[in-house]
Amino acid sequence: MNLDKIDTTILDMMKKDARTSLREIARVLRVSPDTVSNRVEKLIKQGIILSSTVVLDPSKIGYSFITRFGVNVKPAYATQVLEKIIKIPSVIIASKVIGNYDLVAISVVKNFQHLCTLRDTILEMPYVENVEQGMWINTMELCPHYFLI
């Protein structure tokens, strides 16, 4: 995928503020708002922009830390389990991995009780063999653009 300066400027500006008006981007680039609008549409159509979202500070609504779960599953069932894990309400991102684990999920956690519940929920899923967790200290950054650039 070849991105020119117009594309990268659009991506940069929208990464910092997804609600930036196309008019404002056009002003910075000195092109017409229509050009910007066409480019944005193209970036979405080509799957470069996957979605947009609001970035929250989870510590303001009762979450006290982030935990990374490493999950081992029976071979060939990773996709199935991944789809279940991503539906857990506090899980922010999850992926298949190659390494010690088969899946990694990153979740916000309210308290120790909540952590135990999350762990049990994953453990009780069929084909899950083991769940390990690492609790992140002092980190409450939950910005999707930290995860996807």
Add this chain to the structure above:
Amino acid sequence: MSDIKIDTLDINILRALQGDARRPFQEIAAHCKVSTDTIKNRFNGMTKKGLIRGTTIVIDPKEVGQNRIVSIGIQVTNPFAEQILTLVKKIPGMLVVTRAVGRYDIEAVAILKDIEQISTIKNTIGDFQQVKNVDVEIWVDKPLLCPKNFEFEEVRP
């Protein structure tokens, strides 16, 4: 940790924006049956209180030449974790670097170009004094990002 008070309207606004941060306030207003100004005020209010840190687009890293996300787990000889943390934070490509409790003392998530770069970084970290072990998990397929699922509850005084 200081919880702020949010009500059903706040939650509905956040839910609407989690799926699509560019949704016009007019549309959310119509959906919530309140005025556009109310939505605007609530949005600004939640921003001022620090609950909303901003809005952003989610970009597919593969499309911009960054192919691999890795999570890194580091075991460190006590009490050098803080020192190693500072060093790891300086490595380019790191998205999150944090102290952790569990199997690892430090955990990180990085976004890198290719397997060679992953190997280089693993060696760089392994070379730091007081680092006992470095484990790397390479993320495969498209990671599923789900801020949409982020659960809210009304916080009452």
